[in-house]
Amino acid sequence: MAAGVAHEIRNPLTTVKGFLQLGLQNKDFESYSQIFELMIDEINRVNAIITEFLDIAKKKPNKLEEHNLNQIINTFYPLLETRALKEDKLIIRELNEIPNLIIDQNEIRQLLLNMVSNSLDAMDVRKIVKIHTYIEDDKIVMSINDEGTGIPPEIIERISTPFVTSKENGTGLGLAICYAIAKRNNATIDFTTSDNGTNFNIRFNR
Structure with a gap:
């Protein structure tokens, strides 16, 4: 269940992050670059938390x-x-x-x-x-x-x-x-x- 929830959360986050990265490359949004970078950092932080959460949910080690x-x-x-x-x-x-x-x-x-x-x-x-x-x-x-x-x-x-x-x-x-x-x-x-x-x-x- 944890893996399924993580997958559903990551999908929209990946989309949002992709559009923010496109925005950083657009000169029309240059004045918002710091805001975009902050938002990308926060998305990366959410992804890191999800990864940690999945580490708890794992049932077996990867390589004994x-x-x-x-x-x-x-x-x-x-x-x-x-x-x-x-x-x-x-x-x-x-x-x-x-x-x-x-x-x-x-x-x-x-x-x-x-x-x-x-x-x-x-x-x-x-x-x-x-x-x-x-x-x-x-x-x-x-x-x-x-x-x-x-x-x-x-x-x-x-x-x-x-x-x-x-x-x-x-x-x-x-x-x-x-x-x-x-x-x-x-x-x-x-x-x-x-x-x-x-x-x-x-x-x-x-």
Whole structure:
């Protein structure tokens, strides 16, 4: 149903965007170019939200293969570090030896990006996000710990619900996507939070 609704919404949006792009090329509308560009940006934002919504609705991962979480983290780390350094924050890795898992690499990258982005958003400058991997109770755990202000008490019970967010400009889909990805990749998510920071644990079944 989600895919059908998304398709019906995207069709008219594509038409509107196409005419706006034509308008940008028409000299008669040159004085409206900034308005057209803003409208196109907003249409792109709607499309991005629809894509995120579909990520929640998916039932199966795209490509399950044998991968190592440490390798995924190390490969993706430069991208995460670039944002952190721009904001005068730090990401450190504590990666222990762990066996491979049957997972969707691209989905785990998305989960990692969403989780670390949330952690960075929650922190002031010169604070640290720690990515930690280890084995506990026959599960492989990827832990993401930040030194932020914690999750507001009023949304803790609904943290995995789509469109629930404490961010002024957030969609409330980032964590909902993470929970959906974890479920599709045979994992669960739990967390602890306080005024001193939040720790998310993604626990993969072996």
